[in-house]
Amino acid sequence: METARLAILDMYEGLPNQGMRCIKEILSQFGDEVEWEIFDVRSLAEVPDLSFDIYISTGGPGNPTDGDGVWDVKYYKWLDAVWQWNQNPENSRKHVFLICHSFQMACLHFGLAEVSRRKSVSFGTFICHITEEGHDEPLFDGLENPFYVADFRDFQVTQPDETRFEDMGAKIVALEKLRPHIALERALMAVRFSEEIFGVQFHPEADSEGMLKHFLAPERREKIIREHSEEKYLLMIEHLNDPGKIGLTHDIILPQFLRRALSSLSGKLEVSSLQLAAGHGSY
Numbered sequence: 001m002e003t004a005r006l007a008i009l010d011m012y013e014g015l016p017n018q019g020m021r022c023i024k025e026i027l028s029q030f031g032d033e034v035e036w037e038i039f040d041v042r043s044l045a046e047v048p049d050l051s052f053d054i055y056i057s058t059g060g061p062g063n064p065t066d067g068d069g070v071w072d073v074k075y076y077k078w079l080d081a082v083w084q085w086n087q088n089p090e091n092s093r094k095h096v097f098l099i100c101h102s103f104q105m106a107c108l109h110f111g112l113a114e115v116s117r118r119k120s121v122s123f124g125t126f127i128c129h130i131t132e133e134g135h136d137e138p139l140f141d142g143l144e145n146p147f148y149v150a151d152f153r154d155f156q157v158t159q160p161d162e163t164r165f166e167d168m169g170a171k172i173v174a175l176e177k178l179r180p181h182i183a184l185e186r187a188l189m190a191v192r193f194s195e196e197i198f199g200v201q202f203h204p205e206a207d208s209e210g211m212l213k214h215f216l217a218p219e220r221r222e223k224i225i226r227e228h229s230e231e232k233y234l235l236m237i238e239h240l241n242d243p244g245k246i247g248l249t250h251d252i253i254l255p256q257f258l259r260r261a262l263s264s265l266s267g268k269l270e271v272s273s274l275q276l277a278a279g280h281g282s283y
Contacts, residue, residue, distance in 0.1 A: 003032055003033060003034065003035050004033060004034050004261070004262055005034075005035060005036075005037075005053050006027065006036040006055070006056065007048035007052040007055045008057075009048065010058055011042055011057060011059065011060030011102055012042070012059075013061060013062070014040070014043045017059075019203060019205055019206070020038075022203075022205035022206060022207060022210065023056060023058065024036075026205060026255060026258070030258060034054070034262070041057075041075055045070050047071075047075055047077075048078065050082070050094065052094070053092070053094065054095045054096075054258070055094065057097070058099050058100075059101045059102065060101035063155065064101050064105045064108065065108060065115055072105075076109050079096075079109060082096055093195075093261075095257070095260075096197040097199070098193075098198070098199030099199070099203060099204070100152075100153060100200070100201055100203060103191070103199035103201050104155055104157055106199055107188070107191065108157075110164070110193070111164050112160060112164050112165060112168070112170060112191065113188055114157070114158055114159040115155055115157055116155065118154055121228075122153050122156075123152050123228050124151065124152075124228065124233075124235065125148055125235070125236045126148070126177050127147070127148055127177045128146055128177065128190075129145065129146045129174060129175050129176075130143070130174050131171075131173055131175055133172060133173055134172070134190065134192075137190075137192060138260060139253050139256045139257055140174075141252070142248070143248065143249065143253075144244075146177065147245075147249055148239055148249055149200075149203070150211065150246055150249075152203065153201065157187055157188045157201055158185045160188060170191055171191065171192045172188050173190045173192050174188075174189040174200070175188060175189055189201045200253070204249055204250065204254045205250065205254055206246060207246065208240045208243070208246050208247040208250070211240050211246065212237070215237070215240075216237070221233065224236075
């Protein structure tokens with residue numbers, strides 16, 4: 001097949017981050033199967049047109065319910081345009097992957113659930129439970145239930161509107177960890193919006209090697225312990241050193257999304273001979 005065109009919607013508003021590097025490193029493993037272009041959504045109000053085949057919309061800082069009336073309007077128009085394009089069976093599919101901040105915005109925009117500030121910041125590595133509807137989710141093939149995620153957020157998606165989910169044909173495929181001792185609703189952690197659009201409230205692009213390097217730096221270690229406790233810090237480091245936890249999630253979800261998108265675009269059941277080796281890439 002011809003090289004697929006992919007747009008990265010950068011939602012970080014110019015702030016330093018690890019997510020963009022991780023996404024680029026995953027994409028680089030696909031060689032000349034994919035070429036990509038970056039759009040600075042929040043700083044420059046840039047959004048891609050519909051000439052791209054695949055879109056990855058990143059995480060980002062701040063309140064997902066806020067905007068300046070310019071970039072957010074353009075972003076939602078892009079999201080609606082992709083959705084409408086995919087409703088026409090004569091059109092080639094446009095595949096979208098939504099990460100954290102982008103996922104929260106999409107859930108809010110489509111009226112699927114509420115978005116609110118958490119009582120405390122979610123920071124570190126946590127387990128995530130696959131729902132009954134998520135048992136057949138192809139992007140989870142190879143993961144245990146529960147599986148481990150890198151999760152850094154102040155906000156959450158909760159209170160799903162079951163009628164709206166049914167109307168859209170969307171499915172909740174993963175939920176936040178069980179906390180029976182806390183009387184709080186579990187957040188939605190992954191949603192299959194449609195055959196072409198998938199979103200998560202965590203960071204599947206994060207990998208163990210890079211996260212370890214990032215968080216073992218003395219100044220970051222001290223800051224995390226001060227703000228989140230030494231226990232949480234040590235647990236995160238333990239999870240990062242286990243190849244069956246964050247590393248496995250990194251190697252499966254986003255790469256599998258890309259393989260399936262390329263497969264759909266090529267019209268083949270199996271995309272390419274490229275197999276991403278476990279443990280490659282860095283956060």
